Amino acid sequence: MSSLPSLSSSRSDAPGCALPAPSTAGRPLRLALCLSPLLVAAVWGLTNQSLLYEGAGRLAGAEPAWLLAAGGVTCLTWVLAACMRQGAVPDPLPPGLLLASQFAAGAANHALPAGLGAHAVTVRFLRTRGVPLNRATSSIALYSVAKSAAKTVVLIGFLVSSSAWRRLGELLPDGAVLIPVAAVLTLVGVATAVVRPLRRPITGLVRSALADARTVHARPARALALWGGATALPLVQASALACTGQALGLGLPWGTVVFAFLAGGTAGGAVPVPGGVAVDAALVITLAAFGSPVAVATATVIGYRVITDWVPLLPGALVLSAMIRAKAL
Template sequence: MPPLPTPSRAGRPLRLALCLSPLLVAAVWGLANQSLLYEGVTRLAHAEPGWLLAGGACTCLTWVVASCMRQGAVPDRLPPGLLLASQFAAGAANHALPAGLGAHAVTVRFLRTRGVPLERATASIALYSVARSGAKTVVLIGFLLSSSAWRRLGELVPDGVVLIPVAAALALAGVAMAVVRPLRRPVTGLVRCALTDARTVHARPSRVLALWGGATAMPLVQASVLACAGEALGLGLPWADVTLAYLAAGTAGGAVPVPGGVAVDAALVLTLAAFGAPPAVATATVLGYRVLTDWVPLLPGALVLSAMIRAKAL
């Protein structure tokens, strides 16, 4: 495999800005909500350790589910141990790039080391993303239909004017891909490869179960981490309401491409508060969720990432 190109000095400020942007956004929010943040941290320090351990177990389960989905998105057989290690390491990369791009980049690099061509590795990312978004939407609709708490989400829905720039950007990107030939050719090839691999994958029941079963389980497992943090802090909301809040906040905050999940966290605090949780407890719950899913695994994840790079597994 050819070595990765050496980063240019001109791109260093941009990479540095991407890495520091989550800290900057979090610092601004913290300065604007100092009393709320202080009370949330104080509550987190007195949380019930049993529920935090249960949340940690659910966090470990998310890496297993992600590994199942990655395997289900490619026809090739991948080594389970290395695949699981790559998904654990991918979590550390997500702190630098928004929208899961860090995890996707690590996964593409892992697939390339296993002999998967670049076009097929990229197509697997598209299939993974489609399955995850589609299954999450179905789960969200199911919770909306089965719960009366959805009525409290009305005031949190953004104004239609806010969605106009997003729709315009998507339309512009579609026109550019249709008109500009240098863009159309690689996109057309990627779509063709993705459709071919999708037919191959869906002809194997084990791959279908791994991909779509994992995609359905992922938001439920992630919401369970949040629910465990809430139980440890006395949030006072049932699991179904916490799950609905997580799904709704993730859908709204995920549209804002901010690294580190800061936009999702802000939307999650507002959604939990709209469901009746005290703002300080909601803030502490989201902090506990981030401690379990991001901060505690960050250092070991970075070490695993470094070890896999040195071993040329990435």
């Protein structure tokens, strides 16, 4: 009988006989991912206290009906973004989770510039839905192309139908600014064409994007969701700015505010900084160029950011953390 314990212990030490212990290696990482959106929101709020106080003070004296209208219009932007994301992939996606992912993606955009936070959240969401990585990345490219192309078409439409663009001549950059930008783009293009480690993944991405684009455009519902959402998105975003301007007494007609949003957003969006700081500065300058007092234009842009970004920031971070915890991201 005395040999039984040693026999039992020897069997437990034998390879393949011991029961595997539950793995806890990934728990700290997942906990960190769940808490990181809340940490980003807290740090952003602490470092932008003056903007928060100023924006809240301005909004306290604004017309609440127009502010509610701006909030309602802002909710439509997440619906349109979800439509575009669905239109960019052939695979069917769950509407509720897709909409929640786009709401959460707004919070991620405060941590990374140029929309990279939203794209990263979307890629992760698509991967959890079984979409291969190359096709998920291709959908981001198709989404970005449709968004930029549709916004450009809308901007050209306003340029053709309105004479207000003449006031923006002084805001256009001169050749001294455009030359280095063109030089950098040329170097990137040459490096991509010459360096093989860069050429192979980019070539594969382009092929996958073209294949998915053909598949998507062969389905009218997908194409309508992609291009219809891309066309309506800048108009809805500009309408939120116009409603905020009405609440604060901006004094500019809707068409002028929409054109200012398109022009200022295009100029400011070329600067890759998180939080839309460059876009905000460009919007203030553009609204002032159209005749609005600088103080009112500044208050309008701050109020617009409060409604569209700052108010949804904490709920979006909570949704992002919840989706990570539920392994939906």
